[in-house]
Amino acid sequence: xxxxxxxxxxxxxxxxxxxxxxxxxxxxxxxxxxxxxxxxxxxxxxxxxxxxxxxxxxxxxxxxxxxxxxxxxxxxxxxxxxxxxxxxxxxxxxxxxxxxxxxxxxxxxxxxxxxxxxxxxxxxxxxxxxxxxxxxxxxxxxxxxxxxxxxxxxxxxxxxxxxxxxxxxxxxxxxxxxxxxxxxxxxxxxxxxxxxxxxxxxxxxxxxxxxx
Amino acid sequence: xxxxxxxxxxxxxxxxxxxxxxxxxxxxxxxxxxxxxxxxxxxxxxxxxxxxxxxxxxxxxxxxxxxxxxxxxxxxxxx
Numbered sequence: 001x002x003x004x005x006x007x008x009x010x011x012x013x014x015x016x017x018x019x020x021x022x023x024x025x026x027x028x029x030x031x032x033x034x035x036x037x038x039x040x041x042x043x044x045x046x047x048x049x050x051x052x053x054x055x056x057x058x059x060x061x062x063x064x065x066x067x068x069x070x071x072x073x074x075x076x077x078x079x080x081x082x083x084x085x086x087x088x089x090x091x092x093x094x095x096x097x098x099x100x101x102x103x104x105x106x107x108x109x110x111x112x113x114x115x116x117x118x119x120x121x122x123x124x125x126x127x128x129x130x131x132x133x134x135x136x137x138x139x140x141x142x143x144x145x146x147x148x149x150x151x152x153x154x155x156x157x158x159x160x161x162x163x164x165x166x167x168x169x170x171x172x173x174x175x176x177x178x179x180x181x182x183x184x185x186x187x188x189x190x191x192x193x194x195x196x197x198x199x200x201x202x203x204x205x206x207x208x209x210x211x212x
Numbered sequence: 213x214x215x216x217x218x219x220x221x222x223x224x225x226x227x228x229x230x231x232x233x234x235x236x237x238x239x240x241x242x243x244x245x246x247x248x249x250x251x252x253x254x255x256x257x258x259x260x261x262x263x264x265x266x267x268x269x270x271x272x273x274x275x276x277x278x279x280x281x282x283x284x285x286x287x288x289x290x291x
Contacts, residue, residue, distance in 0.1 A: 035286050046278060051267040064274050068281050075285065125219070128247045131254050136261045148265055167259050173227070192223040199251070199258040206254075 027087050031078050038078070042071055045088060048169070049095050055164050056099035058153050059106060066102050070095035085175070092169055093179045096161070103157060125196060127203050135206035151201045155194055162187055163194035213241045218248045226256055 029037035049070060054063035073094050074081075081090055136144055152160055165176040166187065177187045218241055224230045225238055242249050270278070 038286075039282070042278070042282065046270055046275065047267040050270055050274065064277065067274075068278050071278065071282060072285055075282070075289075125251050128250050129254075130250050131257055135257060136264075141266075144261075145265065145268060148262060152262075163262075168262050168265075170263065188223055192220075195223065195226075195255050195258060196219070198262075199255045202258055202261070203254070206257075 023087055024083065027078070027081065027083065030075075031081075038075055041087065045091060046071075048088075049091065052092065052095055052164060052169060053099040053102075055149075055152055055168070056096065056157070056161055057102045057106070059102070062102035062106060063099070066095060066098040069098045073098070089171060089175055092165070092171065096165065096179055100161075125200060127200060127207075129203060129207040131203075131206040132208045138206075147202075147205055151198055154201060155197060159190050159194035159197065162190040163198065166191050167195070213237050215241075215245060215248050218242070218245075219251070222252065222255060225252070226259065 023041075026037045026041055030041065046067070050063060050067050053066040053070070054060065057063045057066060070091065074091050077094075081087065139147065152163070155163065161180065162176060162182075165171045165179060166173065171179065173184055173187050173191075176182075176191075177184045180187070182190075218225075218238055221230060221234065221238060225235065230238070242252060
């Protein structure tokens with residue numbers, strides 16, 4: 001057999017490394033007291049930040065509070081933002097902290113993010129079925145969105161949060177480790193388990209023959 | 213190379229973070245093992261589906277509350 005046709009994930013440049021043209025100007029203007037510049041930044045990121053806090057807390061009220069507190073804190077501490085990273089990455093870190101505080105308050109028994117996790121689970125996938133090209137196209141946008149929200153909600157928090165930051169917010173592995181106070185190997189190990197678990201759960205929706 | 217090795221290196225393979233020699237031996241295995249090919253491909257699609265998904269618009273009441281809270285704080289700063 002010839003070489004496989006698989007390409008690695010066609011990675012776009014990480015958003016955390018791509019600064020929108022006007023982002024630093026908006027941040028500079030907001031720092032200088034231009035309220036509308038800060039409002040523009042809020043409008044640009046509110047949907048993503050709400051999805052982030054929603055996926056972490058799994059609770060609408062907590063997600064809303066965490067988002068609100070994240071934007072207020074960002075505004076309050078804007079002067080201390082030195083521009084060493086993208087503004088959005090800085091904002092994500094604040095929002096993650098707010099969301100984690102809500103999650104821990106509501107679910108105090110949730111495993112600590114920096115704890116060593118041994119699931120004792122064999123990583124070799126049990127279900128191996130082809131999905132065919134573009135399986136997501138078989139669903140309407142809202143239906144797909146519901147499926148994704150449901151399956152990510154089924155992941156345990158330590159895996160869910162790493163996947164959220166690394167593969168949805170597209171932070172780098174190092175940025176994810178930094179944001180969560182984890183080592184790079186811990187992020188990699190959780191990311192692998194999260195990806196495999198999600199793949200397995202999505203299999204019931206996307207395997208060929210199910211929705212043809 | 214065993215199927216188990218493919219799985220343990222999967223995240224780095226998909227992120228293009230492997231050294232060329234390991235990468236080449238993984239691809240050689242993928243050329244021969246259909247099950248591993250499917251797992252790698254469906255895992256790649258999993259990442260892409262999440263990565264490409266657009267966040268839903270904020271519920272109107274949520275958006276209103278956020279902007280009211282911000283306006284209140286901004287007014288306090290201005291005062």
